[in-house]
Amino acid sequence: MATLNFKLAPQKNKAGRYIIKLHIVAGSSNTAVNSTISVEKKSDWLEKQQRVKLNPKANEILSEMMRHYQDILLALEQSGKLKGMKAKEIAEYAKTHKAGDNNIDLLLSLYAYWEDIQNSRFAPNTREAYKYSLKTLKEYNASIGLRGDFAFDDITYSWLEGYIHWLRNKYSNANTVNTKIKHLKKVVNHCYEDGKIDARCRVLFQNKVLSKQYAVKREDNTEMVTLSRANIVELLYREYKSPYTNMARDMWLFSFFMVGINATDLYDLKKENMVETPNGWRCIYQRDKTGKIVNIPLCDIAIEIIKRYYHKDDEYIFPFHKYYQTYLGWYRTVEDNVKRIAKDLGMCQSEKITWYCARDSWATICANELDISAIIIDRALSHSTKSLAENHYIAKDKNDVDEACAMMLQYIKSAHGYHNANNGEILKGYSWRENVKRDKCPYTPYLRDNSNSKPLF
Secondary structure (H helix, E strand, C coil): CCEEEEEEEEEECCCCCEEEEEEEEECCEEEEEEEEEEECCHHHEECCCCEECCCHHHHHHHHHHHHHHHHHHHHHHHHCCCCCCCHHHHHHHHHHCECCECCCCCCCEHHHHHHHHHHHCCCHHHHHHHHHHHHHHHHHHHHCCCCCCCEHHHCCHHHHHHHHHHHHHHCCCHHHHHHHHHHHHHHHHHHHHCCCCCCHHHHHCCCHHHHHHHCCCCCCCCCCCCCCHHHHHHHHHCCCCCHHHHHHHHHHHHHHHCCCCCHHHHHCCEHHHEEEECCEEEEEEECCCCCCEEEEECCHHHHHHHHHHCCCCCCECCCHHHHCCCHHHHHHHHHHHHHHHHHHCCCCCHHHCCCCHHHHHHHHHHHHCCCCCHHHHHHHCCCCCCCHHHHHHCCCCHHHHHHHHHHHHHHHHCCCCCCCCCCCCCCCCCECCCCECCCCCCCCCCCCECCECCCCC
16 A cells, blocks of 8 residues: 655755655665655754644645545545556556546646647737737746656646746836736646646635735835926937837827826727717727726827837728737837836936826826816726725716826926927937838827818828
């Protein structure tokens, strides 16, 4: 009869931790199976109690593993298969089976399953994000010598720790690290819900210690990095040698004057989202992140940017679908150039500048310099609110948002160094699409009058 017990492996892994192993003895044969739990020092492992000191979650995982192998042994014994099996054969059988369920297969290929669900269950933009996360995971495995296929059973606590540490070294942005781990967690959850793996891999992501390692947190208590009014005005006049940097500048400005529209929503804006009303043009779209409908007035600067890029025979407002195979390809180009722009503006924390800073900047200027109420700012940003008064008793008037947008536009135009149509130029003309300079286009507000009767579309 095979026997089971936990023992602390004497060897350290590459991360300098001790792996808790399940040793199986069957007659004269024996083998060891790695658990997903590791400890920093031997004193953290309580040999007699077969427990990790002060770590209930780790002990829960170890107990679950023990129960699984005990159930497998009982099932093998009752079926008559246990007799004559070697320890290694028992271990292999336990990896690929669950007592009473022959459909469980921990050796299922993670790569193959990931590609299958990313292509069949996710929207195009989400699909590209998962595709890039899988590519990153494969890069990490190659860096530690794991080439070829990778099974769900290969996901261990120590492997996950190493992957997070590698991601942190590769990406300085905590959001990026968080996204990669969340994608892996989502794939594991899908596989569990499909009944293809047991709960062992899933429980890994519930470990409190591990969660702290990849949770998104601000590195310090400093204020978020935002653009000032002077930065915005400078960008309106700034022209760069690279067409990609000019494109990033335009899109960043468009996001700012459109109350911080997300990059995903901007990329997917279509002609049908632009609606002409008696009071001017409006941009109406469904926010991808929350599903809420956003209704924002198009100011003259936003219209000028649209007119610079729009093709009348294209359904999209901006032609990036034609020039980039994926949204992520375009977004990485914009993000890289946004950081260059921030550095050029002399912003000391340019490495922390992202696309989202346009949204943060709009809200910050509204709150700190225009004295606009938090309720109106939240409404303009399409934030969800837990306020009972806001949700049930305060009438939601989009005119409040329109007034906030008008105040912002006037505030930018009233800055020192800004010139209107009568005494200067703004928004220097630059054709990103053709990569050549055009004649400088004078800044003129878009008005449906005799001087400018041509429709926007």
